[in-house]
Amino acid sequence: MGAQERQQKEKLILEASIKLFTEKGYQSTKMEDVAKASKISKGLTYFYYKNKEDLYMAVTKKAFDELKDVFRDVIKIKGRNGLDMLTELSNNYFKFAKSNRMYYEAILNFMGLVQQYNDESLRSTIDPLVLESDHFKKLLEVHHDCGKIGTQMVVQGIKDGSIRPELQAEATFYTIWAMLVGYERLLGPVGYEGKDAKINLETWKPSFNRLLQDMLKGTFQAQKVQPVQGSLF
């Protein structure tokens, strides 16, 4: 069994656990279940993955890769301006979060993990095996890649004139991404309680696109027009 076949088997376990995590959630999925679904013994899963969380990190890696594909798919279509790209990215981002809940949850969990890591007083509460794992390092890279691609869209927009040139591309993109992350998280609870709630992801989407336009083009309806020196960032 060469390295290839080993990867094959790893993949098998990974896919089984993705299926199970999606169906029953991380907590409710037992390592025994994963083993059974992969048609191997429980012990063997620990040969391929250090522990359950390591396996989850592998799943998270897969999730973030797929999110990166969303970014890629948007930028690879030529003949559109940057603003249109960012608009479509936003729509697709929400679509992704909605139709791949388990994946998206994993991605947010990862972001939380890094927060924890950045806080020295909490760092020790993280499973060391997770931090050592390749998956974790690669995840930071993929995250970064997404930032790069998004930033590229802003750069493109500035070039083609669909985005005002004073904006600093990277900061602008992360602002947009922050809004996406925040809204997705925030609107669940808001939409829940009051059935009468006017705000939810669907009704809010057009408003968001409008905000994006105004922010990036600077077409806000100013109360008093008093041009501001320097860039937004």
Added chain:
Amino acid sequence: MGAQERQQKEKLILEASIKLFTEKGYQSTKMEDVAKASKISKGLTYFYYKNKEDLYMAVTKKAFDELKDVFRDVIKIKGRNGLDMLTELSNNYFKFAKSNRMYYEAILNFMGLVQQYNDESLRSTIDPLVLESDHFKKLLEVHHDCGKIGTQMVVQGIKDGSIRPELQAEATFYTIWAMLVGYERLLGPVGYEGKDAKINLETWKPSFNRLLQDMLKGTFQAQKVQPVQGSLF
């Protein structure tokens, strides 16, 4: 032992677990630890709290109450315009997230829980005891309260002229909150990898305040001035 003394004891256990969760995290804190720190037997903790997650929900409730205080503290100071309030709220929100990491993590976890709840296919993966618990229902209320207070600030801003009147208050506030939530989550990973990263919560704060100003006052430096009909939302 009347209802009063019972609450007293509940509070004792709660505070012990807050201390422990803060120090060692939720996972690493054992029910045994909580019992020991509360100077009671392990079994008794299950008399006061249905299970570990129920206890965590109680902690989360405390956390969200404290966050609500942050909102309250900002709005209660009179003699300031709405925009200034929202600026200060943003600063204090980040401050809260940073200096009460365990609390903030609990709050975000709760938001995720609601997301899960809203997705029918995942609802069953949530511990039923959590959903039945008073804490959960109250949490939805407190979340809503925060939204109300924040919205009030926007309303105030529109009244006093610090925020342009076309804006729809509620949607505007949730947009701001979404940015806060998103940035806090997103910037951990961004700030981490590259030590050379220019973007992190500190360096970004002035930029955010500027964005807030521009967005709420409509003072963006427009590339081409072409007034847009209707409101942002």
Added chain:
DNA sequence: TGACTTTCTGACTCTTGTTTAATATATTTG
């Protein structure tokens, strides 16, 4: 073939959340 490495198993251990039976301590009631 035989030594050696890699893959694999299933039973075992150990931790820990949760239950329960029994006991003590209040509280009500006749």
Added chain:
DNA sequence: CAAATATATTAAACAAGAGTCAGAAAGTCA
């Protein structure tokens, strides 16, 4: 006040599930 009832409390037992391990099987190499 004493019996009856309800409320606290404990320690021990239970159950579930993550992770380990000794050794078997299969594969590789010399």
